[in-house]
Amino acid sequence: MSRIIEAEKVSYIYQTKYQKTKALSEVSCSFERGKVYAITGKSGSGKSTFLSLLAGLDVPTEGTLYVDGEDMKEMDRDAYRMNRASVIYQAFHLFPLLTVQENVMFPMELQHVPQKEAEARAKEHLAKVGLPDTLYKKMPNMISGGEQQRVAIARAMAAGGEILLADEPTGNLDSQNERVIVDLLCKLAHEENYAVIIVTHNEAVAAAADVVYGMWDGTLTVVRE
Amino acid sequence: MYHYITKSIRRLKSRSILVILVNCVLAVLLNLYFGLIDSYRTQLTDLAANTPIRCTITNPDGTREVGIAVKSDILRDLQAAQQIKELDCSTQLKAGFGEFEIARWEENLNLDVSVVNRIDSSALPDHIRVNYQEGWDESLFAGSEKVCLLKKSDMEEQGFSYGDEIPFTVYHYVYIDERRDVDILELGYMNLKVVGQIDDSDSVESHEYPDMLVPFQTIWDAFDERGVDFTAEAVSFYVRDPLALNAFKAEMEQIGGNGLLEVYKGEGARFSYKGSALYVQDGIFITMAGRLKTALRILTAFLIPMGILVFIIGYVISHLLVNGRVKEFALFRSLGVKQSGAVWVFWSEQLVLVLAGNVLGCLTALLIGQVGLQDILTVCGAAFGGYMLGTTVALLWLAGNRPLELLASE
Ligand SMILES: Nc1ncnc2c1ncn2[C@@H]1O[C@H](COP(=O)(O)OP(=O)(O)OP(=O)(O)O)[C@@H](O)[C@H]1O
Ligand SMILES: [Mg+2]
Numbered sequence: 001m002s003r004i005i006e007a008e009k010v011s012y013i014y015q016t017k018y019q020k021t022k023a024l025s026e027v028s029c030s031f032e033r034g035k036v037y038a039i040t041g042k043s044g045s046g047k048s049t050f051l052s053l054l055a056g057l058d059v060p061t062e063g064t065l066y067v068d069g070e071d072m073k074e075m076d077r078d079a080y081r082m083n084r085a086s087v088i089y090q091a092f093h094l095f096p097l098l099t100v101q102e103n104v105m106f107p108m109e110l111q112h113v114p115q116k117e118a119e120a121r122a123k124e125h126l127a128k129v130g131l132p133d134t135l136y137k138k139m140p141n142m143i144s145g146g147e148q149q150r151v152a153i154a155r156a157m158a159a160g161g162e163i164l165l166a167d168e169p170t171g172n173l174d175s176q177n178e179r180v181i182v183d184l185l186c187k188l189a190h191e192e193n194y195a196v197i198i199v200t201h202n203e204a205v206a207a208a209a210d211v212v213y214g215m216w217d218g219t220l221t222v223v224r225e
Numbered sequence: 226m227y228h229y230i231t232k233s234i235r236r237l238k239s240r241s242i243l244v245i246l247v248n249c250v251l252a253v254l255l256n257l258y259f260g261l262i263d264s265y266r267t268q269l270t271d272l273a274a275n276t277p278i279r280c281t282i283t284n285p286d287g288t289r290e291v292g293i294a295v296k297s298d299i300l301r302d303l304q305a306a307q308q309i310k311e312l313d314c315s316t317q318l319k320a321g322f323g324e325f326e327i328a329r330w331e332e333n334l335n336l337d338v339s340v341v342n343r344i345d346s347s348a349l350p351d352h353i354r355v356n357y358q359e360g361w362d363e364s365l366f367a368g369s370e371k372v373c374l375l376k377k378s379d380m381e382e383q384g385f386s387y388g389d390e391i392p393f394t395v396y397h398y399v400y401i402d403e404r405r406d407v408d409i410l411e412l413g414y415m416n417l418k419v420v421g422q423i424d425d426s427d428s429v430e431s432h433e434y435p436d437m438l439v440p441f442q443t444i445w446d447a448f449d450e451r452g453v454d455f456t457a458e459a460v461s462f463y464v465r466d467p468l469a470l471n472a473f474k475a476e477m478e479q480i481g482g483n484g485l486l487e488v489y490k491g492e493g494a495r496f497s498y499k500g501s502a503l504y505v506q507d508g509i510f511i512t513m514a515g516r517l518k519t520a521l522r523i524l525t526a527f528l529i530p531m532g533i534l535v536f537i538i539g540y541v542i543s544h545l546l547v548n549g550r551v552k553e554f555a556l557f558r559s560l561g562v563k564q565s566g567a568v569w570v571f572w573s574e575q576l577v578l579v580l581a582g583n584v585l586g587c588l589t590a591l592l593i594g595q596v597g598l599q600d601i602l603t604v605c606g607a608a609f610g611g612y613m614l615g616t617t618v619a620l621l622w623l624a625g626n627r628p629l630e631l632l633a634s635e
Contacts, residue, residue: 107560
């Protein structure tokens with residue numbers, strides 16, 4: 001098994017003008033390719049923060065994150081986000097000015113995937129997450145929350161890469177759609193050798209994972225390995 | 226990325242139109258503003274060209290009717306002066322044909338002589354008509370040739386024709402006693418060639434005409450030869466550049482050594498000392514130019530606030546628009562677009578809209594047609610620069626935030 005991400009005593013402090021919030025304290029763990037990880041924990045325990053650091057959106061206040069042995073601080077994190085790690089955000093974060101299909105195609109456009117291929121891949125993934133093609137030309141604010149969530153999932157999967165980070169990917173879905181998405185994410189890890197990391201409250205989703213971590217007030221513990 | 230820009234311009238139609246409109250109005254307003262400044266400037270130069278400032282040498286008490294005797298050192302300095310134009314000097318003499326004794330002046334001294342340096346001199350009646358012998362013209366008055374013009378009727382009576390050298394006895398006036406009483410003294414004999422005639426066939430006007438015209442310098446030279454002090458009876462001229470009144474006044478203070486020290490303005494003339502004073506008719510010009518200058522000063526004082534205003538409008542509008550698009554910016558960053566790339570997308574989007582607005586503004590300004598194309602381009606360039614500077618500052622502020630913070634801010 002090949003280790004792709006390793007966290008070493010990672011701490012993170014949100015610093016605003018008026019106050020400091022310690023969101024993570026000395027988190028150490030590692031993630032391997034080909035496995036599905038679940039991170040569970042109470043609201044406000046630091047799960048999304050940890051995921052953002054894994055996505056390279058910021059660097060730890062203290063401690064180190066290694067990607068394939070390379071310190072993330074020293075890395076070109078823009079390139080890492082564009083080509084290696086895809087994120088499904090808790091708040092979806094779709095482009096409000098792009099249609100459903102354009103949203104899925106956008107990361108591929110940044111990667112200079114030819115237009116035709118990007119379109120085909122977008123349609124393929126939109127179909128995989130179970131969205132009817134009547135929605136492809138709609139704007140994000142014209143579709144439901146669950147549909148938006150699936151667009152975000154399709155976008156992350158279509159972008160390719162080695163790491164998929166998902167923040168509550170099934171939070172807005174019914175149990176049938178939830179199964180479809182969980183199967184897709186598991187397949188991604190087991191068949192395409194991704195490291196899939198899912199933040200979830202959902203027992204069923206956690207049960208499908210190979211490894212389960214628990215987050216408690218900014219600290220991480222192993223729940224099941 | 227290019228597609229993203231075109232899509233966002235199309236899909237945020239009302240916002241795009243707003244930006245275009247604001248820039249269009251801004252460009253038109255700035256053009257009107259600079260057009261106004263321009264037109265005031267032109268009015269001022271036109272005023273200077275069309276409202277000549279006439280200056281007349283007067284007695285020290287401001288009177289001009291009698292008693293003026295402008296000394297030759299003043300005349301010489303005026304001839305050399307840089308700040309004046311159309312110098313008009315004249316004096317009056319008495320003369321008679323041929324040579325005669327002082328004792329017999331009463332029957333002989335019957336010619337009124339006007340000595341002028343230009344035919345349009347204010348010493349001559351307005352409508353005076355003169356003819357010249359071939360090869361001569363009015364420029365003779367500016368010269369010092371020993372020539373003269375006689376009344377047509379006198380020439381016929383005496384049987385003179387062009388080219389005749391005629392002897393005259395010439396007398397000149399001298400002011401005595403407080404320079405009010407006039408005496409008349411003999412200057413001497415001189416021969417003058419007839420090269421033109423004063424057409425007095427129209428009997429209504431001709432009684433105002435002098436009997437004889439002689440160039441100013443010719444007579445001045447004759448005085449000098451005989452060692453007699455020469456003075457002019459009337460001197461007037463125009464200020465060369467009404468917009469340079471200070472230079473003019475400085476020069477007038479040097480005229481004739483002591484200067485034409487008393488420079489009279491308006492009617493409030495007062496007696497000061499024996500000599501010559503200057504009456505400057507600059508009242509109208511100063512009032513009119515003063516108003517224009519004040520307006521211009523106020524307008525140009527707004528130049529810097531206007532520049533700041535354009536920048537602020539660019540900044541505020543961009544800031545508002547940017548604030549509505551933090552999420553998009555954050556998404557770009559989260560998908561791996563570099564900071565500079567993300568700034569570039571929004572910046573060039575604004576650029577397109579601002580350019581479109583400016584082009585529209587230029588066209589409108591051209592249609593209104595107050596300002597020249599080159600000025601319009603300069604002005605629009607400035608408006609464009611100011612606005613885009615505001616945009617740049619707003620975007621750089623946005624780019625300064627970390628992607629994680631941007632994603633969280635909603
Ligand atoms: N942008 C921010 N600025 C300041 N503090 C923040 C910010 N985002 C999160 N926090 C704080 O950091 C801590 C962890 O937040 P985080 O979002 O990681 O929790 P979470 O486990 O994802 O919660 P949930 O399950 O509700 O999504 C919380 O106490 C939160 O208040
Ligand atoms: Mg969260």
